[in-house]
Amino acid sequence: MNKRLLLTQDSAGKTLAEVQNFDKPDSQNGDLEIKVSHSAINYKDALAVTGKAPIIRSFPLVPGIDACGEVISSDNPKFKVGDKLLATGWGLGEKHNGGHTTQMRLKSTYGLHLPSGMEASTAMILGTAGFTAMLCVKAITDKGIQPDAGPILVSGASGGVGGIAVKILSAKGYEVVAVSSEQGAPLAKSLGASKCIMRDEMAAENKPLEEQKWAAAVDTVGGKILGRILAETKYGGLVAACGLASGAGLSTTVMPFILRGITLAGIDSVYYPAGGREEVWQELSSSFKVDAAGLGDWMTEISLEQVPEYCDKLLKGEVKGKVLINLQK
């Protein structure tokens, strides 16, 4: 028997999350059938499952913006039975049933073959967070910013996107400075950050232009911290903005842009073009080596039944890094 997490809404608009058994996924949902082995909890999944933000477009829905598993039936010659596949974004877990299930139907246009040599668990430790981190790093390297240009600042540095960005950038030879919390700082350092600045310090009021410190930055938190990052980025630098963990607002002036030529690069992983995804995943596969020991407390493996509890913990800051869902558990 298959099982999935199903989100429904009660008459008062409260989101309810329940693991239920089911026979077969709805056949209208795609031309591939997947036996899902692993998924993950991303920040957006936590908001959806707890109902803290209106992520789900219509109920009932299976959450999970990431999924990885094996093709068990296919109406598209690009994928054969037995192929290992991963899918991230495209509205999975928002508009379409997502990966928090042991079996799903999927549109083949949303699927990618797993990079050769990559385990399903690794693909889902990375997932949307890893894909987004790689897009941020690519924005920096495509701009021609090399390790000798100076340190790179990463905010939310112990989180999914931030932590992976720290690990990739430090492996590429950049000096990485983390913006983190008391609990997150040791993890950010274990992933490769040379030092940590506390969030409160970065969220303090800033002048339109501050001392130039960072060759580039990866910002996963938005709000006041992003405003200060822009004011502290060096002439010609780039800030890749992908998240809003501290807030959706942004208070800045045009000064960093018109006097220092700073680029603010917006990063979206959900609708990133299908044609470019394989290349990004290949780069991710060679840039981020997962050795279970090396990830330590930054990765937690859970069962499907534990998803609601861990979504709550993630939003309360009680769990750091990546939460991997093992659907075989």
Ligand SMILES: NC(=O)c1ccc[n+]([C@@H]2O[C@H](COP(=O)([O-])OP(=O)(O)OC[C@H]3O[C@@H](n4cnc5c(N)ncnc54)[C@H](OP(=O)(O)O)[C@@H]3O)[C@@H](O)[C@H]2O)c1
């Ligand atoms: N653009 C895209 O395509 C895309 C894709 C994936 C994620 N995102 C967004 O990126 C953000 C991070 O996602 P994630 O999956 O990495 O989440 P996550 O694992 O929960 O990490 C977020 C991190 O942000 C920091 N943080 C939490 N609350 C904060 C606050 N109030 N102020 C400042 N920092 C705070 C924490 O790190 P420290 O304790 O180290 O400070 C936390 O670990 C989210 O906003 C998510 O929606 C966007």
